[in-house]
Amino acid sequence: xxxxxxxxxxxxxxxxxxxxxxxxxxxxxxxxxxxxxxxxxxxxxxxxxxxxxxxxxxxxxxxxxxxxxxxxxxxxxxxxxxxxxxxxxxxxxxxxxxxxxxxxxxxxxxxxxxxxxxxxxxxxxxxxxxxxxxxxxxxxxxxxxxxxxxxxxxxxxxxxxxxxxxxxxxxxxxxxxxxxxxxxxxxxxxxxxxxxxxxxxxxxxxxxxxxxxxxxxxxxxxxxxxxxxxxxxxxxxxxxxxxxxxxxxxxxxxxxxxxxxxxxxxxxxxxxxxx
Numbered sequence: 001x002x003x004x005x006x007x008x009x010x011x012x013x014x015x016x017x018x019x020x021x022x023x024x025x026x027x028x029x030x031x032x033x034x035x036x037x038x039x040x041x042x043x044x045x046x047x048x049x050x051x052x053x054x055x056x057x058x059x060x061x062x063x064x065x066x067x068x069x070x071x072x073x074x075x076x077x078x079x080x081x082x083x084x085x086x087x088x089x090x091x092x093x094x095x096x097x098x099x100x101x102x103x104x105x106x107x108x109x110x111x112x113x114x115x116x117x118x119x120x121x122x123x124x125x126x127x128x129x130x131x132x133x134x135x136x137x138x139x140x141x142x143x144x145x146x147x148x149x150x151x152x153x154x155x156x157x158x159x160x161x162x163x164x165x166x167x168x169x170x171x172x173x174x175x176x177x178x179x180x181x182x183x184x185x186x187x188x189x190x191x192x193x194x195x196x197x198x199x200x201x202x203x204x205x206x207x208x209x210x211x212x213x214x215x216x217x218x219x220x221x222x223x224x225x226x227x228x229x230x231x232x233x234x235x236x237x238x239x240x241x242x243x244x245x246x247x248x249x250x251x252x253x254x255x256x257x258x259x260x261x262x263x264x265x266x267x268x269x270x271x272x273x274x275x
Contacts, residue, residue, distance in 0.1 A: 185207070
């Protein structure tokens with residue numbers, strides 16, 4: 001297997017984006033639906049700069065490919081009503097809740113119709129981030145079936161769905177929690193860390209020539225930090241790593257819109273009804 005030093009998710013997302021532009025153009029030329037532009041609705045109730053940045057990335061991506069993006073602030077009083085409105089809107093082909101929520105009960109996620117749950121938060125489909133990590137590795141020719149895989153963290157967005165995906169594929173997977181003895185990571189050829197504990201993964205924990213995907217996000221003084229400690233990047237020239245910026249994130253956004261487009265390509269109820 002040829003080694004690469006950087007797993008550039010932004011580069012792969014760029015290729016996907018070009019295809020998605022063509023798919024949206026084709027949808028707009030399809031007269032079999034009442035709407036021409038599919039829509040993604042993003043709900044949030046957290047005004048942190050990190051959340052604002054993630055929402056803006058999605059809004060801009062949608063604008064670039066031709067998908068309408070509606071951003072809706074939730075309160076305890078309006079959450080159920082706004083979710084119902086989006087759920088019943090035929091143009092809305094995807095709904096996500098930007099986590100974490102501050103005041104609104106997380107049970108609002110269970111009100112997302114399964115067919116519009118493009119982030120996979122309801123557990124009925126692979127999450128966008130888990131899919132992005134899988135595509136990132138396979139896109140760079142990493143033969144996961146022949147390697148020992150390690151996942152650090154079992155969160156519902158990354159660790160748990162990625163474990164499920166890889167176990168169902170018959171891969172050799174070991175899962176660690178952030179408080180486990182992470183020295184055992186040295187035995188893994190591929191390490192995916194998604195704990196949100198800044199600097200958790202130290203250089204001495206990683207084996208020679210390991211492939212490392214940093215999918216963790218933490219905010220320290222308003223600065224985004226990953227799970228990898230700085231010494232991993234400064235002292236280990238043998239590793240293949242995701243970059244500080246442009247690793248998993250851009251591909252995750254691409255996967256969200258991939259699901260929106262797939263939903264939009266399905267005939268709507270009106271289109272299914274013969275005239």
